[in-house]
Amino acid sequence: MRKPLQNLLPVLLPMAFLLLALMVLSLLFVTRPQATRHSVEANLPPVSVVVAQPRDLRIPVSVRGWVMPFQEQTLQAGSRGVVTYIAPNLVAGGGFRQGQLLVELSDRQLETELQFARADELKAEHTLRQTELESAGRHQAGTAGVLMAAAQQSAQLLEAAAHQHVVDLQTRQQQARIFAPFDGWVMVENVALGMQVQSGTPLARLFAESRVNIRVALLDEQLALLELPSTGSLPATPPSTARITWRDGSKRFHWQGNITGTEGRVDELTRQTLVNIRVNDPFAADPAQPQRPELHLGTLVEVELSGRLMPGLYEVPRAAIHNGSQLWIVNQRGRLERRSLTILYQGRHSIYVTQGIHPGERILLTQLSNAAEGLPVALVDLPQDQAEWTP
Structure with missing residues (x-):
């Protein structure tokens, strides 16, 4: 009797282990954790924008000049x-x-x-x-x-x-x-x-010492932005003002001046016109700038001329411009659109645009190495006081 059981043991033992394994697998399947479905969001590049708004602007013209006797x-x-x-x-x-x-x-x-x-x-x-x-x-x-x-x-x-x-x-x-x-x-x-x-x-x-003259050279496109003293019978328009800056290391000192006129000819080589700016009391002390030195002859200074009032201009930061006269717009669907611009003048910090963008459009400020037409982007929330760019 024992001998037949001993003969069946090699067969029954594997079957018992197999049955036990099936029971364990069934238990694991029944007690398995339930998978939760999550939506996968695309990793969009975050960008900053500025809202385009046309304004009546006086375009500043930045040049350098020499202090000369008036x-x-x-x-x-x-x-x-x-x-x-x-x-x-x-x-x-x-x-x-x-x-x-x-x-x-x-x-x-x-x-x-x-x-x-x-x-x-x-x-x-x-x-x-x-x-x-x-x-x-x-x-x-x-x-x-x-x-x-x-x-x-x-x-x-x-x-x-x-x-x-x-x-x-x-x-x-x-x-x-x-x-x-x-x-x-x-x-x-x-x-x-x-x-x-x-x-x-x-x-x-x-x-x-009552006044000095600062001579600057301007291109035709710069001269067209300024108000010059009237020489005809038309009503006189106040000439453009000038802000004179001299740097002493990290310090900056300022004087105010006015355009007194041009020298009446264009240089044949540089195609520039010499313009004279008068500064009154260049050696006087300024309570607002107690350390301001005297404005000596021969000093090289920075001059920012206030241009005439131009209606309906868009002021765009230089960082937003690429390829000379193009920029990116973030459309209502959050995708990039390339725009070609009509530029009136390129200043030191800003580009002044007459055509190519529309009021309320969002101009891309962030530099993207992979910028392309239709690229989706994620807008970075800006404070309300930064909705319009200030140079």
């Missing part, structure tokens, strides 16, 4: 002579005040001529008095009376001529004392003590 004068000798006095501040870079004695000359020959002229004047006055006394003491008629009247008239003419000669010499003597014509500074001095000069000899070059 009023310049050559100090000349008014007469001949030897330089006997020079003001201590009559040196390059020295400042002076209007009416200050700058140079004095001495002319011995002129002094001698003046002494002789005064003697001649006294002699002529004495002759005139004698003639008048003789005429008053004698009442002659006929030819004698005519001769006496002629002698008196001749004496009067001689006395007047002698007096005028003295006045002329005194004027020449006064011209030997040369005074400052205005408040200003010395650019160049060409005079030394003991130097012999003639009338008209240049002694120094001076410039007024």
Whole structure:
């Protein structure tokens, strides 16, 4: 009896293990966790946009220019002579005040001529008095009376001529004392003590400190954006203003100016027009900028000119432009659209557009390396005060 069971054991044992395995698998299947379905979202690139809105704008024109004298004068000798006095501040870079004695000359020959002229004047006055006394003491008629009247008239003419000669010499003597014509500074001095000069000899070059001139070169497209001083019969329009900036390391200092006009010609090589900007009181202190230095001649400065008012322009940041005159728009479906623009002017920070975009459209600001027509993007929420871009 045992022997048949022993013969069946190799068959029954695997079947028992198989049955146990099936029971375990059934239990695992019944107690398995339920799978939850999740929607898979595409990984869209996040982007920032700015809403396009047309505005009436004054386009700023940014250029550089040199500080030059607005009023310049050559100090000349008014007469001949030897330089006997020079003001201590009559040196390059020295400042002076209007009416200050700058140079004095001495002319011995002129002094001698003046002494002789005064003697001649006294002699002529004495002759005139004698003639008048003789005429008053004698009442002659006929030819004698005519001769006496002629002698008196001749004496009067001689006395007047002698007096005028003295006045002329005194004027020449006064011209030997040369005074400052205005408040200003010395650019160049060409005079030394003991130097012999003639009338008209240049002694120094001076410039007024009340204002300076800044000369800038503008292209035709820049010039068309500005208001220039009127030269015709039309009502005058206030000229464009200028903001002058000079950098000293990380510090910036500013002055205000106005366009005074152009030099009336276009350079044949550069095709640029020279424009002059006047800055008043360039050496005065500014309470709002206590550390602002004086605006010296020869300084290279940055100039931002305020353009005339242009209606209906779109101001677009330079970062949004690619290929020179194109940008990306994020449409209502959240996809990119390429737009070609009509550009009026390209400024330092902004591009000013007349056509190619419409009010309310969203301009892409983020730089995407894989930007393509129809690419879906995810908008980054911007604060309300950043809905419109500010340069």
